Amino acid sequence: SDMVLYGYYDEHITVLDGRVLGISPMWGGLVETNASTEIVFTLYPPLGGDLKLKGTVLFKSWLRSSEAAFGRLVMSLYEKDRGGERSQIASVEGYVAVNPRRSEYTFGVAGLEHTFKSGSTIQFGLTFYPSGGRPANVYLVWNAPEATTKIILPCIGHIAGAISLWNMEGRKRLGNPISLNESKVPSEVSLRVNISDVFGVNDIKSINVSLKDIMGMKILENEALSLLSYGSQLYNAVYAKNLTIPKGMHTIEVAISDSAGNIHRLEEEVYTAYYYLSKIKVKDGEGRAIPNATYTIMNEAIHLTIKNVTGGDGLITYPLPESSSVGNYKLNITYKGCLRTLDLRVDSPLYGEIELPLYTLKLRVVLYGIPLYNAKVSLWRDSLQESSGRTDSSGRIGFETMPPGNYTVAVEYMFQTYRTVINLDKGGEYEIRFSSPLFRIGLWILVFGVAAAISLNLMMIFKGREKIKISDFKYLEKLFAGRIPEALSIMILGPPGSGKTVTLESFIKLFLQERRRCIYITNTGFPDEIRQSLEGFDVPVRDYEEDGRLIFIDCYSSIAGKASKEEHYIESPGDLTRLGMEITACLGSSPRGVDLFLDSISQLLTYVKQDQLVAFINAVGARMKGIRGRFIYTVGSNIDVGILGVLEEASDCVIELSIRDLDGVQERNLRIKKLRGRRHSSRWVEFEVQPGRGLVFISRYKSF
Known part of the structure; x- marks a missing residue:
């Protein structure tokens, strides 16, 4: 677009x-300036951003003389940077x-191509050099x-511009x-519409909006937007207008007119739709859930790409806009x-299930019909080792x-x-008959048989002497080197399936037994599902609720598209303001002896910006510590490392969980990764969940 600078x-x-x-x-009155020395005009204010030129630059001026004159006219374009250095960009003479x-x-x-840097200024210079004859005064008019x-x-x-949509109160994007x-x-x-203009917002003369439906029919045409606010240096401004958008797909077209009459257009496709909870279980060919399977949900119409892994229960859980508005989705697992x-x-x-053609490869290793105990078995495919382990006393793995x-x-x-x-x-099950040159010799068979029998018996003896001690959740106080402190924010961190939710619920059981009040914010399941889970840990949920010592805030029903049955709930999963109000209502007038639980942070990141969530977590943590309460929340270790680092730094305590597969058996471990201002044990401790x-x-040791 051609811009005119006067x-x-x-x-x-x-x-x-x-x-x-x-x-x-x-404009003022006509001014005449002698052109025998260079006359320079300078852009004011300086450029508010980089300005790229490409094409033909035109210089226009009006001259007159005291009497007829002939000479060389030079007009030039300069850039003057922030430091005052001037460089010539183009010059023409005739x-x-x-x-x-x-x-x-x-x-x-x-054919000019040049980019003026932000903060620099543009200069236009003009000089007339007389040639031959009697000199005359030449003036720029x-x-x-x-x-x-x-x-x-x-x-x-x-x-440049960006379109965004907000609620009518203007508080939530x-x-x-x-x-x-x-x-x-x-x-x-x-x-x-946030507009930025390198020449300043005075360059913007009008801004209008049109709204079209999916067939191209205009519902709204060239309606003017009004100025909402200026930026800090008058190079950008926000314009606004209230719109009514029907259900389905529509296109917002914004036309911006500048001082030179150019039209700059912005376009945004916007969808309105109901969200429905999609809950899909991924299982193998034998009906077992598959944790940590990678999945991708894509929708080209709304440019949606979701990448994650299944949880410990093999579930893919995500609220998705209805297909009648945005089209179908493609799911890759x-x-x-x-x-x-x-x-x-x-x-x-x-709600559905997806089966992957995956099975358990069962092996039984024998030598002349005798099971081989503790033989190392490695599994290879395409020159890559898939897994390894050792056989049990029956020779199986x-x-x-x-x-x-x-x-x-x-x-x-x-x-x-x-x-x-x-x-x-x-x-x-496949039987493998172990064979090697060593064991094809009769004498060696006898030696091997005796040695194997002795080894097997010794191993079974020592294995039988392994002791296992099981301790309840209060064992955690040993890692804390005493009672779990009050006025504490605790982050429970771990990969999918590592046991974050059950750890959170174990804290609830412990603190309820200590006669504290507990507030549970859930956005990963319905409150009734949480009640069943707690009752499975021998927690008398109904008694605690009737006594007012266990309160649920339902953030999940709105995700699933259902009305909540709870007294305390939020209608929008990303409405942190309403959530804060519900927390205040649950705390009541006597908030002492209250602990707050949130499962989980990862789900909230779907609906709110990272900086908003961090600010909310910090504010809630400070509030709970101010009343000598604890704030305990879960977060998946697969979220963005940047926000994870910020959350770890803001937390007083970080409890880290891990999970690993040992010969087909999942082993879970826990440690206190961080505890601010207090000595503690950071060693890993094995745990499991028992009905x-x-x-x-679990503590393991051997007795000889």
Whole structure:
């Protein structure tokens, strides 16, 4: 777009001798200036951003002389940086005749490409050099509409803008699609357009909006937006208008008109839709849940891509906009090289199961019919080791969730290795008859038999002497080196399936037994599901609720598109203001002896910005510590490392969980990673979940 900068006089800009270059001139009377020395006009204020030029620059000026004159006219374009250094960008000259009657002169420079830096300024210079004959006075005539000195610049993108939608109160930015779960149909929103202009917002003369439906029919046409606020340096401004958007897909078109009459257009597709909870369980060919399977949910219409891993229960849980508004979704699930792709249509709460063709490869290793105990078995596929382990006393070992295909099995025993190839189809047990040159010699068979029998008996004896001590959740106080402090914010951190929720609920059970009040904020399941889980740990939930010592704040029903049955709930999953009000209501007038629990932070990141969530967590933590309460929340270790670091720094205590697979058995461990201002043990401790007891700690030792 071509931008016109006019030279005019402004007596207030004394540093430039009043010779100003600008988009909106303040004309005065005609001014005549002798052109025998260079006359320079300077852009004021400086550029508010980088300005790219590409094309033809035109210089226009009006000259007159005291008598007929002939000479060389030079017009130049300069850039003056922040430090005051000036460089010539373009210059053009030509021989012209000048008469006492003023005339317009136009020069041009084609093919110019240059980028002026933010904070620099543009200068237009003009000089007339007389040639031969009797010298005459030549004047530049300027500062009036009838004699304009100007430069026309071929600008690229000097105006930029961004469209956003907010609720009618202007306190919450809406996502795209706009959720109809928390608003009425049609949706009433506040349209905001943030405009930045390198020449300043005075360059903007009008801004209008049109709204089209999916068929291109205009529901709204060229409605003016009003100025809402200026930026800090008048290079940007926010314009606003209230809109009513029907259900479905619509296009918002914004037309911005600048001082030169150019039209700059912005366009945004916006969707309004109901959100429904999608809950899909990923399982193997034998019906077992698959944790840590990688999944991707994609929707091209709304540019949605969700990447995550399944939880310990194998579930994919996510609220999705209805397909009738945004179209179908594509779901990809991968685990151990096995890929499953599905098309999803979401027009109601979606509950389903997806089976991956993965099976348990069961092996039994024998030597002349005798089971081999503690033989090392390695599983290989395509020259890569998939897994390894050791056989039990019956010579058996299992490798779970393996895709069908050919595997090389390597068995190592008494410094001998035997390899064979097995084709896994749909599970079942395969017998491997260990064989090596050493064991084909009769004498060695006898020696081996005696040695194996002795070794097996010794191993079984020592294995039988392994002692296991089980301790309840209060064992955690040993790691804290005393009672768990009050006035504490605790972050429970771990990967999917590591036991974050059960650890949180074990804290609730412990503190309820200590006669404290507990407030549970849940956004990962319905409150009734949480009640059942706590009752499975022998917690008398109903008694505690009737006594007012256990209170639920339901943040999950709105995600699932259902009405909440709880006294305390929020209608929008990202409404942190309402959540804060519900916390205040639950604390009551006597908030002493109260602990607050939140499961989980990871779910909230779907609906609110990271900085807003961090500010909320800090505010709630400070509030609970101010009343000598504890704030305990869970967070997945797979979230953004930046926000994870901020949350760890803000927390007084970090309890870290881990999970690993040992020969088909999942082992979970816990440690106190951080405890501010207090000595503690940071060693890893094994734990498991037992029906009726909840989380218990496992201590293993041997007695000889």
